[in-house]
Amino acid sequence: MSTSTTSSGGSPRSAPGRPPPPVPGSPRFLFSIEGVRYEAIRELMVTPSGESVLLAHRHGLEGGLPGLCVVRRLPSPSTSLRRKRLVEEIKLAFRLNHPGIAQVFQLKSHQGDPHVIMEYVPGPSLETLVSAGVARCQPVSESFALYVGTELAEALHHAHTLTDEEGKGLGIIHRDVSPRHVFVGTHGGVKLTNFGVAFSLMAFRMVSPESLVRGDVAYASPEYMERMPLTPRSDIFSLGVLLVELLTGTHLFDVQDAPREPAGMRPLHSETFPSLPLPQMQVLLSRFGPADVERAVATLAPDVKSLLHMALRVNPEERFATAADLRDALRAVLAQRSPGYGRQEASGEVARVLAEGSGMRDVVEFGEAGLFPEGLDAHELEALVKKNKK
Template identity: 30%
Template sequence: MSEPGILPQPIPFGKYYLLERINVGGMAEVYKAKAFGVQGFERLLAVKKILSSIAEDEAFIEMFVDEAKIAGQLSHPNIAQIFDLGKVDGSYFIALEYIGGKDLKTIFERARRIGEKVSIPRVCYIIMKVCEGLAHAHHKKDAQGQDLNIVHRDISPQNILLSYEGEVKIIDFGIAKAQGKTSQTQVGILKGKFSYMSPEQVRGLHMDHRSDLFSLAIVLYEMLTLERLFLGESDFDTLEKIRKVEMSPPSLYNPHIPKELEDIVLKGLGKSPDERFQTSYEFADALERFMRNQGYYYTNKDLAQYMKEAFNADIEFENKKFEYYKSLNLRPLDGSQSVLTTRPNGIGKELPRSAEAGLSWGEEEMETQIFDRIEDSNEIDDADIVYAKDANATDEVPTVEYDRWKSDLEFKDEPAEPRMRGSQPTAQLPSVEPRRQQSHTLQGIPSPVKKKNNSMAVIAIVALLVVVAGVIGQRLLAKAELQIETEPESVEVWINGEKVHDGPTPFVWNVKPGQATIELKKEGFVPFKLTEKLNAQTYKLNETLEPMVRSAEIMVKTDPPGATIEIDGRKLEDPSPFTIKDLQAEKASIKVSKEGFFDETREVALNTDRPNSLEIRLKPERVALKVTSVPDRAEYTVYDGETRIAAGRTPDTIKDLDATRKFRVVVERRLYDSWERVFEPAFEKEATLEASLRRKGDDEPKTVATSSRVTRPDPTTTRVNIKNVKKPEDTVKPPPEKTKPPEKKPEEVAGTGILNIASKPVARVYIDDQDTGRYTPILNFKIKSGKHKITLKNPEFSLDKTYYVDVGPGETKKIINR
């Protein structure tokens, strides 16, 4: 393993060791910390301490204490547990459960960045677990059995954490509302993130637990669509959108969202609290019922597998750091004594906030991101870790600040007038050493010969050696401090080939003087790399990473082939099928055209991670219709509206029909019921319409009984000459010839059935190997009775599935692909 650099030194804080700062907000900062108990008991937790800049503000202190008091009463698997509320050197802190994982904001941004497909079961499972946590908080009672009426008031993606073990946790009750809390919200003051407020919260009206459910419905909408719901050009615009509840249905952004789920989202976003779900239980039950109806089954194991696959590199890096901290001989501390009076470099500094840009998230009063639970970790060699003792006792040297590192920058070996950082009292730190000591050989000073005349000279030489050794030792202990700030704000920082940080910047790191290679990495951006010789001084690196321009390719196929292709208005020389390469855009407009067919245009989202494909079936401008019947030689008539445009006897073909029109086809035959259908041209140049005629039920004439007595005809009876009747159906029909009985064919009793087809994901439907040109869902599709082959295709999701179905006359059959 290459040398990872100098890890920050654990800082005693009350009865805890602060290992590293993992986040900072407007009100507090959060550290990964370690606590000790008897018999070698150890616990990894998070310590949230109020910032020194607001430590004297009574209002903030009250809010901070209220958070601990409210959350401390809650004990639920889906709420981050509070362990301790204390005060060290006048600074309040909260010790809370350490959750190794990522917040939903990070999941959202990663999914958008890499074009990840939305997993509806995963999103529903996460929201259901948040509902369970909120239900516990909303219905919590005090010791006397009185409702606490807790309202979180800041439900947002930043405050929902997913652990690497598949747990879902609600955090940050910093502005929660509860019965009997100390701090009160002033009139006209809005608390929370604007984009996730409820209409009543925006208007400053009374809020109850249903306000949290509105905020959670916003989170559900955004995770299903990967689009921000209420985000205006300014805070005022955002608040106006929420007040009016201006939104588009989620299926507009994600057509794969079933209607049942969309109804749940829209109900959760009801403008009035009475229009929403009334409890968290009701919200969760609706999602659970939807999951059951869709046949979805999702557990924490599935979520854990997703998290570990998505953030494998982060887990590895945290494991490596954890092994290092595990190797230190940290001693239990006396919590009654304040031991922290100063901050080391890179810990406890209040960092500047970066400006919002692009798909921004509203700033929060405290983003409690608590990183990376550590389980079984990889072995690490302690000798690879370089530890900085007395980090606060190095020389303070001038800071070199510039936007980019410059190879021609002059570095001084030593500052002109170094001054020690000893002007402020420093805390006495316990002895901290790696478990395995490196061997060092110290050259001792030979004992001098006792001579009276040389005693003073010997003392002077020893004193000189001590001074020289001190200077050399101090130079050896001196470190180069890197202060790194980037845009985008969250990046991976690699120094000398080792990842030392993955998260928000500004970030401070100490490294040995000498040759150093600094790399900044972020998925979707061009990596930054610089190698320079560093001296014992402070360097500032401000770097804006360039978005990575990744190319995509798409295969365009048409039916029929040989069509002309245009992409974003640019005509290509090669006809279809053709692969278009080196596309730099995220979307493309593709138009195909062919003589005799209508032009087709598609808006395509391009995926740079894999080849894209587009299949377009062209619709002809003119079509031919072949009309057949069973039995044949029936009279047919074709109407365009009320106008008869063709007539004849089956089988026959009508050519040159306008493919944009609908035609009514009537088939008639003596002794059979009339047959009528509407023909709507689709994608076939020649379509076939077969009429299955049904014999009339009363075709046989009634037989009159005969007798031996001859009767005279009634003089009032009118004689009918059958030969002169032009329309036999209007007269008494003669009996059929007995010598030629009609041949009964199976087709004569054939009818039609109904077919309903649904698929997840959406698919194109082929019936008996013929492309219908339609996509699922298809409802009430009339189909000729009999056996049929149904094929569902979607190349994007590698779907190519075939079903065989036998539809009886008047029967309805369903095909559902999941």
């Protein structure tokens, strides 16, 4: 998500007409649901579209369940059709129950706006890790990227193959797989978030307008930008773009090199604020090919390059057939490269990348999660690094 209303290194500013954001030591009461009290303790981000993401604490839970959660306050849909679509999207997210997917708990209407209560992942986003890698002039290791890719492919496979009560496939496609929607927890677990723009073949799903692009177009597949039918292979392409950026610190597409938009290209508009301009992305994807991939991955190992080339084929039929196939291929390369690489190794690498990149945090803009894992100050991060080196 865009963070243009949040100053780098500073506190988020409240949108016009909104209550001021909570400050440390002074939580703000939000609402209660069935005896559970929700208090906002920090505003993580505010988007130009009016959405805000709050870190909240739940009080009054039975059984001593963890109290932290994320509350996404969404702008109230302007039409009944959009309100119905939003409810359907949340219902869809309720069905996803997988350790690699951040759980969606509830939908609450409060002060005229829908609030989605979600699982809190205590750790940085991949967007933050990419920025930290740029700051230290060294991206994450190939082993770390292979590990993350394996976990994400497994989570996507779960979503792609999910069925309803009658065993009928729901046809879920995330269509917004990007670094800002992937978090690495403090113990090395990888979580995919933001299934709110997911596409599904469920009969009661509302169809988006033909010209409307949902999700960040910087990670969209060519067929999505051409408004062709979506399949799970669209998410595979997006995951490939994400992995290129994670491995190299550079996005696959350079919009500054985009030629002029040709006459007759179908006009599109994005529902959210994309990280790269929509018209330029349309042009680049319309001319995208294997040579573009090779230029981006030239410095990587041959086995990693081969995986990325297959994930990033223009023709969906030439990509990995399923996310499970991509998962297995990534896992096999990781096993050869770094046998036993898992959560502990990933957690240690996250701490090192953040610590080494922290010296440049005033020069390089980090992602919406901030440089440090949520709840960790600089001295606490140093202690975490020392712990992981033992």
